[in-house]
Amino acid sequence: MSTPPAGPARWDKGAGRVIAATRILELRGVRYSNPGRARDGEFTVIAVPDWVNVLALTPDLRLVLVRQFRFGIDDFSLEIPGGMIDSGEDPIAAAVRELREETGFEGRNARLIGSVHPNPAIQNNRCHIVLVEHAERRAATDWDDDEEIEVTTAPVDEVLEWARSGRITHSLVLCALLYFEGYRRGKAG
Amino acid sequence: MSTPPAGPARWDKGAGRVIAATRILELRGVRYSNPGRARDGEFTVIAVPDWVNVLALTPDLRLVLVRQFRFGIDDFSLEIPGGMIDSGEDPIAAAVRELREETGFEGRNARLIGSVHPNPAIQNNRCHIVLVEHAERRAATDWDDDEEIEVTTAPVDEVLEWARSGRITHSLVLCALLYFEGYRRGKAG
Numbered sequence: 001m002s003t004p005p006a007g008p009a010r011w012d013k014g015a016g017r018v019i020a021a022t023r024i025l026e027l028r029g030v031r032y033s034n035p036g037r038a039r040d041g042e043f044t045v046i047a048v049p050d051w052v053n054v055l056a057l058t059p060d061l062r063l064v065l066v067r068q069f070r071f072g073i074d075d076f077s078l079e080i081p082g083g084m085i086d087s088g089e090d091p092i093a094a095a096v097r098e099l100r101e102e103t104g105f106e107g108r109n110a111r112l113i114g115s116v117h118p119n120p121a122i123q124n125n126r127c128h129i130v131l132v133e134h135a136e137r138r139a140a141t142d143w144d145d146d147e148e149i150e151v152t153t154a155p156v157d158e159v160l161e162w163a164r165s166g167r168i169t170h171s172l173v174l175c176a177l178l179y180f181e182g183y184r185r186g187k188a189g
Numbered sequence: 190m191s192t193p194p195a196g197p198a199r200w201d202k203g204a205g206r207v208i209a210a211t212r213i214l215e216l217r218g219v220r221y222s223n224p225g226r227a228r229d230g231e232f233t234v235i236a237v238p239d240w241v242n243v244l245a246l247t248p249d250l251r252l253v254l255v256r257q258f259r260f261g262i263d264d265f266s267l268e269i270p271g272g273m274i275d276s277g278e279d280p281i282a283a284a285v286r287e288l289r290e291e292t293g294f295e296g297r298n299a300r301l302i303g304s305v306h307p308n309p310a311i312q313n314n315r316c317h318i319v320l321v322e323h324a325e326r327r328a329a330t331d332w333d334d335d336e337e338i339e340v341t342t343a344p345v346d347e348v349l350e351w352a353r354s355g356r357i358t359h360s361l362v363l364c365a366l367l368y369f370e371g372y373r374r375g376k377a378g
Binding site: 007008009010011013019020022023024025027029030032034037039041043044045046067068069070071072073074075076077079114115116117118119120121122123124126127145146148149150163164166169170171172174175177178179181182 | 196197198200212218226228230232234235256257259261263264265304305308310311312313315316334335337352353358360363367370
């Protein structure tokens with residue numbers, strides 16, 4: 001008689017080594033073993049800090065957007081503000097900081113409405129989604145040396161359409177918009 | 190009189206070098222220059238093949254799900270089937286192949302309903318979203334050596350709730366569900 005198949009087993013984490021390190025990430029090889037299947041090996045893990053994305057809503061329900069040249073795709077990308085959370089920094093504080101630095105906007109009632117894993121298979125971090133209301137342009141921008149950002153706003157319902165029509169393609173921005181729809185629906189219900 | 194601010198400039202791509210290569214990705218340093226701002230530098234780019242994720246709907250509108258241990262987050266993750274597109278392979282063919290290999294399910298009317306960029310800032314690839322209907326378990330699974338997958342199905346409306354409640358956290362799976370909602374709405378409208 002055969003035993004029914006058990007669920008997939010947790011692999012045991014072993015030693016890791018840094019394969020390469022750049023300013024924004026560490027490429028690691030991490031050993032894992034699965035005793036039940038007598039298998040082990042080294043697996044690639046991209047180690048990065050947690051990230052945050054900011055849904056900043058103006059008083060007239062427009063969403064603050066940023067458009068910038070992105071080296072990964074060698075092209076421009078329309079996104080919401082966001083960035084890396086500093087070591088020890090609170091996700092909400094990071095959101096407020098990134099929003100101000102990238103766009104000059106400041107708002108109220110900043111709150112976390114969701115968190116996702118950019119890529120559980122090969123990347124160790126999370127990306128938090130922070131909603132800021134009553135956002136208005138109050139500060140000067142403070143870009144990094146290589147940042148050059150076009151700041152715009154658009155009606156939030158239009159942006160939600162762009163999420164499904166292919167005008168916005170950044171997966172983490174799409175996740176923020178997915179969470180925003182759920183949040184708004186919950187508030188309305 | 191000051192000139193109105195121009196939009197952000199396109200950076201000029203220069204030479205690239207491979208910093209490190211693993212089985213699944215290449216870490217590259219790519220030189221970019223921005224003549225208008227007299228800046229240049231080397232930027233990190235993760236080079237990976239395009240990926241595909243599959244929304245496989247059964248005749249009774251359940252979605253095929255896979256649960257597996259993921260080395261990136263050192264934990265289990267509930268996802269839809271998917272994987273890397275082979276060199277020269279069509280995204281739809283890759284979707285049908287990954288669905289069969291990972292779950293044993295086969296269906297009809299496979300079609301592309303969207304494409305996203307996993308991370309425009311640092312990663313060069315796209316992830317395509319393929320919808321398959323009338324999916325039924327017809328084949329044996331064919332897992333890679335280190336794959337061990339729990340295959341389940343759940344009502345698609347329940348899965349859409351899980352996308353916003355934090356039970357599903359994989360950003361690319363969430364993007365597929367976002368596109369599915371838009372697709373279904375368009376069919377109904």
